Amino acid sequence: MKLDKNLNILIVGLGLIGGSYAKGLKDQGYRVSAIDKDPESIAYALANGVIDRGAAETDLRLVEEADLAVFALYPHVFLDWIRKYGAYFKNGAVISDVTGVKSCIVYEIQRMLPPGVEFIAAHPMAGKEVYGVKNSDPSIFREANYIVVPTDANTFRSIEMCKAIGSTLGFRRISALPPKAHDEMIGFVSQLTHVIAMCLMTCSKSEHLVDYTGDSFRDLTRIARINETMWSELFLLNKYALLSEMEGFMQEMDCLHDILKNEDVEGLKEKMRLSTARRALFDKKKDGKDETL
Amino acid sequence: MKLDKNLNILIVGLGLIGGSYAKGLKDQGYRVSAIDKDPESIAYALANGVIDRGAAETDLRLVEEADLAVFALYPHVFLDWIRKYGAYFKNGAVISDVTGVKSCIVYEIQRMLPPGVEFIAAHPMAGKEVYGVKNSDPSIFREANYIVVPTDANTFRSIEMCKAIGSTLGFRRISALPPKAHDEMIGFVSQLTHVIAMCLMTCSKSEHLVDYTGDSFRDLTRIARINETMWSELFLLNKYALLSEMEGFMQEMDCLHDILKNEDVEGLKEKMRLSTARRALFDKKKDGKDETL
Numbered sequence: 063m064k065l066d067k068n069l070n071i072l073i074v075g076l077g078l079i080g081g082s083y084a085k086g087l088k089d090q091g092y093r094v095s096a097i098d099k100d101p102e103s104i105a106y107a108l109a110n111g112v113i114d115r116g117a118a119e120t121d122l123r124l125v126e127e128a129d130l131a132v133f134a135l136y137p138h139v140f141l142d143w144i145r146k147y148g149a150y151f152k153n154g155a156v157i158s159d160v161t162g163v164k165s166c167i168v169y170e171i172q173r174m175l176p177p178g179v180e181f182i183a184a185h186p187m188a189g190k191e192v193y194g195v196k197n198s199d200p201s202i203f204r205e206a207n208y209i210v211v212p213t214d215a216n217t218f219r220s221i222e223m224c225k226a227i228g229s230t231l232g233f234r235r236i237s238a239l240p241p242k243a244h245d246e247m248i249g250f251v252s253q254l255t256h257v258i259a260m261c262l263m264t265c266s267k268s269e270h271l272v273d274y275t276g277d278s279f280r281d282l283t284r285i286a287r288i289n290e291t292m293w294s295e296l297f298l299l300n301k302y303a304l305l306s307e308m309e310g311f312m313q314e315m316d317c318l319h320d321i322l323k324n325e326d327v328e329g330l331k332e333k334m335r336l337s338t339a340r341r342a343l344f345d346k347k348k349d350g351k352d353e354t355l
Numbered sequence: 356m357k358l359d360k361n362l363n364i365l366i367v368g369l370g371l372i373g374g375s376y377a378k379g380l381k382d383q384g385y386r387v388s389a390i391d392k393d394p395e396s397i398a399y400a401l402a403n404g405v406i407d408r409g410a411a412e413t414d415l416r417l418v419e420e421a422d423l424a425v426f427a428l429y430p431h432v433f434l435d436w437i438r439k440y441g442a443y444f445k446n447g448a449v450i451s452d453v454t455g456v457k458s459c460i461v462y463e464i465q466r467m468l469p470p471g472v473e474f475i476a477a478h479p480m481a482g483k484e485v486y487g488v489k490n491s492d493p494s495i496f497r498e499a500n501y502i503v504v505p506t507d508a509n510t511f512r513s514i515e516m517c518k519a520i521g522s523t524l525g526f527r528r529i530s531a532l533p534p535k536a537h538d539e540m541i542g543f544v545s546q547l548t549h550v551i552a553m554c555l556m557t558c559s560k561s562e563h564l565v566d567y568t569g570d571s572f573r574d575l576t577r578i579a580r581i582n583e584t585m586w587s588e589l590f591l592l593n594k595y596a597l598l599s600e601m602e603g604f605m606q607e608m609d610c611l612h613d614i615l616k617n618e619d620v621e622g623l624k625e626k627m628r629l630s631t632a633r634r635a636l637f638d639k640k641k642d643g644k645d646e647t648l
Contacts (some may be wrong), residue, residue, distance in 0.1 A: 115412055124538060163407060179434035187569045237566070247567050250560045255571040257611060258551055260630040267543045267600070272637045273530070274500055274540050276480045278548040281574045286634040290627035294620055307560070308612050312605055314558035319601050322594060327587055334583035337553040341579040344556075344565045 065130070072128035073113070074143065078190060078329045079160050080134030081198030085112045086231045089200065095124045103195045112195065125150045130223065133159040136292065137299055139168050144174050153178035156220045158227060160186050162248060163300040163353035164211045164241040174217050180218040183211040185244065187252070191287060200231060208233035211244045254311055256293065259286040276350045277348065293338060296343070358423070358519045365421035366406070367436065369396045371483060372453050373427030374491025378405045379524045381594060382493065388417045393476065396488045405488065418443045423516065426452040429585060430460050430592055437467050447473035449513045451520060453479050456592045457504045457534040465508050475513040476504040477520065480545070484580060487509060494525060501526035504537045542596035547604055549586065550597070552579040 065071075071087055073080045076098035088094045088111065095115040098104055104116040108116040117124055125147055131141050140161060148171075151157065157179065161167055164183050171181045175261075188206035190197065208228035214219050221238070228236040237248065262268060262279070263286040297304055358364075366373045369391035376418030377400065381387045388408040391397055397409040410417055418424075418440055426433050431533055433452060441464075444450065450472065459474050463557065464474045464504055481499035505514050514531070521529040532540065555561060555572070556579040590597055614622040 247564050251568050251572045255575045261607040263630040263633045264626050265603050275544050278578050279544045281549045281577050284574050285571050286630045288627045290624040294623045310558050314554040330587045331583040333557050334581045337556040337579045340556045
């Protein structure tokens with residue numbers, strides 16, 4: 063299902079993701095306006111047809127007219143914005159977001175909005191190593207997952223509209239998870255992997271051995287270049303889930319450490335077979351074809 | 356410096372790496388013979404011009420005639436072979452290898468060979484996720500590191516000849532490390548990364564969360580499909596170095612765990628900045644251009 067073409071769509075925060083949302087929607091003929099504190103981003107987006115209307119200050123007309131608003135801000139900025147301007151949304155407006163952590167903001171945002179204005183959270187699992195609306199590119203959504211994160215307070219209508227954002231932008235797979243399950247999943251597949259990449263770069267060895275790295279080390283540290291302002295906020299907001307994923311991973315490595323220490327060859331091979339089988343299944347799931355061969 | 360064109364070159368073990376050595380040398384007009392226990396591999400290599408002569412049993416004429424022999428066998432098979440046939444090499448012959456671990460074999464091989472036959476170890480840090488001479492492809496060496504691993508017993512002549520193998524095959528970077536330093540390096544950049552990829556796949560979470568994985572998880576587990584016979588042997592032969600690298604990594608993750616637990620935001624950002632800076636430097640070192648942007 064795609065979004066209704068008559069909706070007034072507002073994007074708040076016109077960075078890489080907000081910009082890619084705006085561009086993807088505008089390219090398909092939707093009416094898109096945007097608010098961003100940076101006048102240059104708004105000017106660029108207007109000049110390049112990324113949005114129809116835009117404002118560098120919070121223009122209350124754009125807020126009042128919005129049928130659907132998507133927030134692409136740092137979590138604490140998102141909370142501040144809703145605290146200040148949330149009351150200006152019209153009755154029936156649907157609010158969504160792109161925030162990478164959920165439990166810590168979803169209930170708070172829902173609590174702050176006036177009755178008749180519904181917040182339905184979503185997480186587009188897409189990104190690039192570059193920033194800003196100038197790098198916006200809706201093709202980053204094509205291979206990515208889009209997760210709707212509803213609570214008991216959400217209605218069928220807003221959940222469907224939220225899914226329609228994902229469909230309209232062309233995400234490969236659209237699914238739904240409650241906030242807690244979402245945060246645990248993100249703690250594992252995204253935050254833990256960034257922690258691992260970081261630890262490989264920050265542990266004492268990496269400084270001296272960089273000359274000898276091959277593809278394996280390169281693959282495992284590709285995401286070690288990390289925006290410390292955004293990621294430290296995301297890590298802290300998902301602290302308990304991430305700590306628990308780190309503990310689970312270290313426990314598994316401890317187990318492998320003992321297997322190796324005891325020269326338990328069969329135990330070692332068993333772990334290798336399990337790893338191989340799971341990764342092979344995972345390759346198969348991706349478009350039904352094997353990507354590693 | 357390239358290898359002398361008049362050398363009789365023998366490859367023992369005609370799998371992916373042995374086959375790629377043979378092909379790379381034969382393509383440049385070198386005389387290459389091979390021994391492999393699998394008659395089909397030899398037949399394929401002869402039929403497709405990968406080698407000039409070949410034998411599926413150990414043909415002592417090929418051994419006696421070799422000026423340079425390169426062993427591409429599992430470590431324990433390599434040791435057995437030298438124990439049985441090492442005495443048949445002629446005076447002045449130079450022996451090299453492609454084994455991924457060194458301390459545990461280099462001194463033993465040198466001890467077993469007759470006087471006048473010199474073993475100089477090398478490690479081509481290249482590979483593919485496929486096996487056998489049919490997949491051999493010397494282009495895998497182009498972006499790879501080639502490491503000569505000399506001991507005090509090696510002569511200048513054999514070290515130079517060993518480096519010339521790497522140059523002739525077109526490796527990107529040729530360097531030298533003593534056995535212990537080599538094994539520590541491999542324990543970190545190759546074996547630890549495989550351990551991490553495995554643990555991500557074998558810890559309990561991965562079974563359920565495979566549907567949500569994005570590029571990060573995909574990158575970090577690409578090498579989790581692992582040949583358990585070869586890798587369990589390599590892990591065990593490098594046990595102490597690998598255990599120590601695993602401990603160093605877990606210590607770093609423990610440290611990050613405490614930083615997060617204590618909500619030490621500045622400490623967290625500091626680690627992120629260090630990780631980013633080191634990875635950026637590392638991108639720069641590769642051909643002087645940034646590969647992630």
